[in-house]
Amino acid sequence: MNKLIEAWEMNAEVQWVIFIILCILVFSSVAWNTWNFLKPGKLVNELLVRTRSWWIMCACFIVTTLAHPLVTHIGLAFLSFALLREMYPLLKLDQRERNVVMLCYAVIPVQYTLAYLGMTTLFLAFIPVFMFVVIPFMLVIRGETQGIVRSIGLMPYSLVAWVYGMSHLALLFHLPEIPGFTAGPQGLLLYLIFLVGINDVLQFGWGKTIGQRAVLPKVSPNKTWEGLIGGVLSVTLIAVALRFLTPLEAWEAAFTGFCVAVAGFMGDAIASGIKRDLGIKNSGNAIPGHGGYLDRLDGFSAAAAPFFHLIYFFGVTAAG
């Protein structure tokens, strides 16, 4: 029990970033409500709905991050599970493949247990090496080969994209001791969550205010070059400003912020492409007004693994 309380203790850096997040949320709530009071409209209504769901998501993220690492692992595992559960029926993998889908679900607790136990090499190989062979084989031994090329392609993809990527966030708890770094894994986790979240918001904001030319007109007309460049540049600056949460130097933090912003955009664009092919607006309706789990977590699941490897490289490998 004492150990649990010790692990729960919050450090000054984490307190600061939570204070900043709350300030942003309170400020935007007050601002949009005032705007809505003075001049109601469609845009301000969308902003209000978005802010309300950010309140919900921030509350969930902060509570899960600050709780005992075990709770954080379970929370992340649940997000991976929710992503798969949401996408499989949309990808039409719910009929003949349902028993193999159960196996894909069973991969999630194994992967996060490996992360919790700190078995890093097995963790890194489990899905892209072992399950990459086991799942197609399980599809084959059903004895039914109709449509099997499609499911052999989709099932390992879904595991790598939405379980393997997300699970790197749990691995942040097993970084080796870095001298002079006090914010801890909770700090790193909040740093990534903050960057990806603010990247979403800023790309939306820059796109709405000065956006003209679409990046991917056929996939997602809402994403503009102005929004992308403005978002990436501002996230790079924010990453430098918040580097007290990380063991990084200023230029390293800038590079990490840049990579996270670009990866977040890539994840977003991939999800848009998938949704457009399936002919749906949102992947689900988990948070009213904000769509399903994939709509919210596309950026995180794409940025998590690059973020972990950048932190590991700059904080551990390059620091010697």
Add this chain to the structure above:
Amino acid sequence: MPAGSIDAELFNARVPSGRRWLLWFLYKVLWRTVVGLVIGLRYVWGKMPHPDGPVIYIANHNSHLDAMSLMTIVPSHRIHLTHSVAAQDFFGRSGFRSWSMKNLVNAVLISRSKEDRDVDPIELLDAMLRQGHSLILFPEGTRGVPGVLADFKRGVGHLASRHPDIPVIPVYLDGLYRNLPKGRTLIVPFGGTLVMGDPLSFPAGTSVDAITAKAHSAIASMASELKNENTLPPTDSP
């Protein structure tokens, strides 16, 4: 119709208070949690509040999970008074099945064929409504083809026309057939949606066929509304 046998059946439907707490725990606590976190069922509530007193719930039927999920939207204080109407020939086939249907699902079993029954099911359900019980009906009569709304049997029309004061709540269940399709025993979580519609009430004297048709169109329109909610219009962007 011998009145004595209806009394006997009604006596069987009376719920001891121990089972009331069991049902409350099973559906309002345990199953609600499982359905929300593991299966991932999304609830879409109607605009109107749930009416007090006896109601008739009607829903489309594609899976064994349907009745159990409907029990989670019943108000806690009426959970022991709410009975799913199930087929005697399927659920009464073995002693264990009929025992668990009665004690764990709080169901009433009715006979589907006209030959081997001594009680007319409509008379029985009518007497139950009169005594203040609520009913869960699946007017399609069987689990049918997944995702296709079959024609309704006229039972709901008969009951609603005899009780113009009892509201009919249409419920549309989408996607539960993926979690547990007909003929499977393994539940695999794939999410789903439960849309609770606004209560329908029919003035006294509405014909049985009109009520049945209205109930069908209410559920069909909820189905198409849910489908359109997330379809990409050609010009919009994801």
